[in-house]
Amino acid sequence: MERVLVSACLLGRRVRYDGGAKTSEDELLAAWSSEGRVIPFCPEVAGGLPVPRPPAEIEGGAGGDAVLAGTARILTPDGDDVTEAFVAGARRALDAARAAGARVAILKEGSPSCGSLRVYDGTFSGNSTPGRGVTTALLEQHGIRVFNEDDIAGAARHLGER
Ligand code: SF4
Numbered sequence: 399m400e401r402v403l404v405s406a407c408l409l410g411r412r413v414r415y416d417g418g419a420k421t422s423e424d425e426l427l428a429a430w431s432s433e434g435r436v437i438p439f440c441p442e443v444a445g446g447l448p449v450p451r452p453p454a455e456i457e458g459g460a461g462g463d464a465v466l467a468g469t470a471r472i473l474t475p476d477g478d479d480v481t482e483a484f485v486a487g488a489r490r491a492l493d494a495a496r497a498a499g500a501r502v503a504i505l506k507e508g509s510p511s512c513g514s515l516r517v518y519d520g521t522f523s524g525n526s527t528p529g530r531g532v533t534t535a536l537l538e539q540h541g542i543r544v545f546n547e548d549d550i551a552g553a554a555r556h557l558g559e560r
Contacts (some may be wrong), residue, residue, distance in 0.1 A: 399435050400557055403503040403510050403537075408547055413440040417450040420506055424550045427504065437498050441511040441533040443489025444494075447480065454480050456510050459519035459527040460533040462488075462535030472510055472532070475522050484511055488533040495542050499510055502553045507546035514544045520550045 406413050409431065410421040429497070430436050443449060446455040456462070460470035465481060466488075472481045488511065495503060505512035514530040534544045545553040554560040 401435050401437055401498040401500050402430060403437045403439050403500045405506040406438040407528045408506055413443050413449050415451045415453050421454055422547050439491055439494055440489030441491045444481035444490040447483050447539030448474050454510055454522045455518045457520045462532035465532045466535055484532045488536040491533045492536050492540055502556055503542055503544045504550055504553055505544050546559050
């Protein structure tokens with residue numbers, strides 16, 4: 399059975415910027431977890447950021463590909479540049495996925511690291527825009543498909559398990 403990289407906050411780990419989790423109740427994810435197939439991973443913590451930490455958004459809502467290309471930064475509301483930690487975390491996520499032979503990741507939607515369909519627009523006003531986070535961009539650039547917590551069945555289909 400193939401292993402799957404999963405956002406640690408979806409597995410109940412209290413690693414979010416606000417010190418909380420976003421635990422998923424998905425039955426398939428629970429089954430994979432009990433089978434030992436799940437690799438819990440938080441890119442932001444792996445990149446050296448603390449819990450709790452200030453929120454951060456990609457400037458201009460540009461998306462993770464622009465960050466990896468060096469054309470957009472990730473900033474806190476005070477303007478602190480945390481790009482380096484986010485990119486380091488994305489690289490560690492890719493290393494972890496490759497080490498496990500994972501072809502698929504389940505990552506939390508909306509995060510500047512983990513989002514796959516949308517990210518916040520960089521204004522800290524709660525508005526999001528279509529795009530993907532830095533870790534999602536790096537994984538997908540290297541052939542690892544990312545699904546969000548609402549499409550775990552899609553990940554199973556991608557693995558040929560449904
Ligand atoms: S970086 Fe990803 S895994 Fe870590 S708290 Fe944010 S959404 Fe969850």
